[in-house]
Amino acid sequence: MSTESKRPLSVLMPVYNAERYVAEAVESVLAQTFGDFEFLIIDDGSTDGSRAILERYAARDARIRLTSRPNTGYLVALNEMIDAAGGEYLARMDADDISYPDRFRKQMEYMREHPGVVLVGSTAEIIDPDGDTLHVMGGGWLSHEEIDAALLGGLGQVVYHPSVIMRADAVRRLGGYRAEYYLTEDLDLFLRLAEVGRIVNLAEPLIKYREHLAKVGHARTAQQADAMQRTLVDAHRRRGLAPYAPGPGAVALRPRTHAQIHRTWAWWALGARHVATARKHALRSVADSPLDVDSWRALYCALRGR
Structure with missing residues (x-):
């Protein structure tokens, strides 16, 4: 020290x-x-x-x-x-x-x-x-x-x-x-x-x-x-507890595409009523994965503002 x-x-x-x-x-x-x-x-x-x-x-x-x-x-x-x-x-x-x-x-x-x-x-x-x-x-x-x-x-x-x-x-x-x-x-x-x-x-x-x-x-x-x-x-x-096994609410970490990450950010922002930010990330999600229906759904909701 x-x-x-x-x-x-x-x-x-x-x-x-x-x-x-x-x-x-x-x-x-x-x-x-x-x-x-x-x-x-x-x-x-x-x-x-x-x-x-x-x-x-x-x-x-x-x-x-x-x-x-x-x-x-x-x-x-x-x-x-x-x-x-x-x-x-x-x-x-x-x-x-x-x-x-x-x-x-x-x-x-x-x-x-x-x-x-x-x-x-x-x-x-x-x-x-x-x-x-x-x-x-x-x-x-x-x-x-x-x-x-x-x-x-x-x-x-x-x-x-x-x-x-x-x-x-x-x-x-x-x-x-x-x-x-x-x-x-x-x-x-x-x-x-x-x-x-x-x-x-x-x-x-x-x-x-x-x-x-x-x-x-x-x-x-x-x-x-x-x-x-x-x-x-x-x-x-x-701690002498039962062996760890994922239970309700446990996070399952899985690789995600850039489109999926931007889509998550869009939903977060929309839920917090940051509509402009939601639109930005929904657009990026669509640009990254233009054939993904979920990305278009996020963009539709972001454009509606809810």
Whole structure:
């Protein structure tokens, strides 16, 4: 653990080829109303313009501790930052997301008022690659009991990884992120944290979580499904529960075409009454798969506005 910083909060952000989004992500952290933090960033061997963008911000704000090096993968980068962090608390941030200005203040206040809580996340405003709102997710799982049961049941993205603040000592005692569960290393860590303390989500969305076609869940679906299965099998065995078997509501991760993904985004946006955004993605779904009846149905509903 670093002794360079006495700031209470360490923000951890790995970056790899995030040129399109990283400036907005960095600015959302630097603009926080709670400003007493160090901002650890590892540029993990980016081959685009990410490093130059990060270097400009690092030159302007002394809170940024930037490391640029060859690519090792974000899990290795995260564990390196955990080891280097000087804060009592660890905030996760991803290079393609946006934090609301009051995110750190509200989460830090909650952690300090609830010493038994080892992780606090939040609901999330889901945005598309252009930054347009699709809908808000996560409101069904706020308490420790709700979250833990949903995680164990394989119900999907119950805790948004880039929304969390965690107690550094708890994360280190557990050994940080485990490489054997790469692609669901966050789920594995959350389940283990739930065994040593309480984990909660705040009802108010505190991040804008960006969906795009290059996300792991879209680009490496089969590998993530395998990692999720192994993570849940291990958690059930570790807790002495019945062997894990997908139950009602469990997410079945399957590869999807671009047309199917855009169609999902269109339905999300339409359900949240973001009609223009729904039309945009329904049109893209039709363009990607012009013979797909479901895409035309989504476009018809989007054009109607309901």
